[in-house]
Amino acid sequence: MLQGRSIIFIAFLLFIWELIIRVADIPHWLLPAPSAIMIEGIESYSTFSPHVWATIQLALIGLAIGVMCGLSVAVFLHRSSTIRAFVYPILIVSQNVPVLVLAPLLIIWFGFGLLPKLIIICLVCFFPIVIAAMDGFRQTSPELKHYFAMIGATKGQTFWKLEWPYAYPSIFSGIKIAATYSVMGAVIAEWLGAKKGIGVYMTLAQSSFRTDRVFVAIFAIVLLSLLLFSVIRFVEKLVVKGRGAHAEHSGHF
Amino acid sequence: MLNIQDISKSFGSLEVVKNLSFTVQEGEFVAIIGPSGSGKSTLFQLIGGITPVDHGTILLNGDNIQRQTGIIGYMPQQPCLLPWRTILENVMIVEELQRRPNKELAKAWLEKVGLASFENAYPHALSGGMQQRVSFLRAIVSGKPILCLDEPFSALDEFTRLEMQAWLLSIWEEHKKSILFVTHSIEEALFLADRIIVLTKRPATVKEEIIVPFARPRFEEIRHSTQFTQLKQQLFQYLKEEKDDAYVD
Structure with missing residues (x-):
């Protein structure tokens, strides 16, 4: 997924970073060198890894629920145009409310347990999936729909045998975006209060001015998002069949 | 067999088909030609039952099939194969919708x-002509x-088209299914059909009917x-007359 050229470029950027730190003699607590971050990452691996696992679990459960809710809502809205006319504009407007603002409310309503955290992740994952899936359903080629009508397909058959599989590439684009959001959502949720997780680790590191640990957490988040992204691409390649060049286009890397 | 009796159809104030009648006999190959925009596609929508007359x-066969879909076999202009289904799965789709797929x-x-070697291939691996063969088989x-x-x-391109006409003819002459084409x-109609129905410009009705005199099996030479x-x-x-009128309009 990451091509050779971009890996070399990233290595180059890290090298420049390292060089600037050494030449300009920037204090460690302000901006640590990449080498120092790497050493810290290796040394604190055993204390850090439980936090990572907690975040992975949270992100995956949240993503799974978000995908299911998103797809159900998309199918429902696609199949009944009256409800769509009411709900769709509200859906769009609701996305202008930043999730971060909702978080304190969710904690007031649902406490510090798992539920408010999952709701936050769900909220960030939900929207890209609903939009992508509905776009996919709608973009089904009119020739194919006409053909299905001519051969006597019912509405249900037209949906499940034509529109649903037709939308697979779009749905997977939506899930890929949602997956990267889900890690972010999990970390934000953990900031608000949790016992374990990358978010917790970050808050602790920040309050003790361990900038190197903050960077370890940031790199962990980036790697997690990339990992999740490539897992979903892999699943996509298995599920989306027979589209050759078409399937390749939906990748963003 | 198929009996179209005096059908008319308009969309709003636009008359598309007017008092059109013709029949297709059992095992007969009937071609319909007409100036472009003469409502040929509408005719199929009416027969296919997705638009009411x-x-x-x-x-x-004596039964009224208005507003009933899935009664006729249909082959559209574009192959309309589902890209995520193999060729075999594509060929079986119509029966699958009626819950009696017949794999054998x-x-x-x-x-x-x-086409047996393409059974498990996906449509994008096939050329346009091949895809149309699959589409015909599906029908x-x-x-x-x-x-x-x-x-x-x-x-299709000219060469593939000639090839496909010969291919269709060879299959049809062996199985004698009733076909409305x-x-x-003009050449395609003459080469393939038993009878040619010429439609007028919109609103479409029968202008002329020609019985094609060539014996079967037919070969390229008759062209x-x-x-x-x-x-x-x-x-x-005939077509030119219709076109000329259209310009006067």
């Missing part, structure tokens, strides 16, 4: 026309009493005969 009746029959047909395998072909070769190519050329000119004249 304003008046008149459409009978198939589908396989036998693929075998018969030399045949659906086991409907009549096949309606809507300009099936018009999107819409085309805008070069004098009779073929004469009929071609005659049909061209």
Whole structure:
């Protein structure tokens, strides 16, 4: 997924970073060198890894629920145009409310347990999936729909045998975006209060001015998002069949 | 067999089909030609049952098939294969929708026309001509009493089109299914059909009907005969008259 050229470029950027730190003699607590971050990452691996696992679990459960809710809502809205006319504009407007603002409310309503955290992740994952899936359903080629009508397909058959599989590439684009959001959502949720997780680790590191640990957490988040992204691409390649060049286009890397 | 009796259809104030009547007999190959925009596609929508007629009746073996979809076998202009299904799965789709997929029959047909090796391939791996063959098989395998072909070769290049015409002819002459074939190519109609119905411009009705005199089985040679050329000119004249009128409008 990451091509050779971009890996070399990233290595180059890290090298420049390292060089600037050494030449300009920037204090460690302000901006640590990449080498120092790497050493810290290796040394604190055993204390850090439980936090990572907690975040992975949270992100995956949240993503799974978000995908299911998103797809159900998309199918429902696609199949009944009256409800769509009411709900769709509200859906769009609701996305202008930043999730971060909702978080304190969710904690007031649902406490510090798992539920408010999952709701936050769900909220960030939900929207890209609903939009992508509905776009996919709608973009089904009119020739194919006409053909299905001519051969006597019912509405249900037209949906499940034509529109649903037709939308697979779009749905997977939506899930890929949602997956990267889900890690972010999990970390934000953990900031608000949790016992374990990358978010917790970050808050602790920040309050003790361990900038190197903050960077370890940031790199962990980036790697997690990339990992999740490539897992979903892999699943996509298995599920989306027979589209050759078409399937390749939906990748963003 | 298929009996179209005095049907009319308008969309708003636009009359598309008016008092159109014709029949297709059992085992007959009927071609319909007409100027472009003469409502040929609408005719298929009416027969296919996805659009209701304003008046008149459409009978198939004596039963009224208005507003009933899935009664006829249909082959559209574009192959309309589902890209995520293999060729075999595509061929079986119509029967699958009616919950009685017949894998053996589908396989036998693929075998018969030399597409067996593509059984598990996906449509994007096939050329346009090949895809249309699959599309035709799909219509045949659906086991409907009549096949309606809507300009099936018009999107193909000239050479592939000639090849496909010969291919269709060879299969049809062996199995004698009733076929209603819409085309805008005079030559195609003459080469394939038993009878040609010429439609007028909109609103479409029957202008002329020609019985094609060539014996079957037919071979490429008939394309070069004098009779073929004469009929071609005659049909061209009919279409030209319709076109000229259209400009006067």
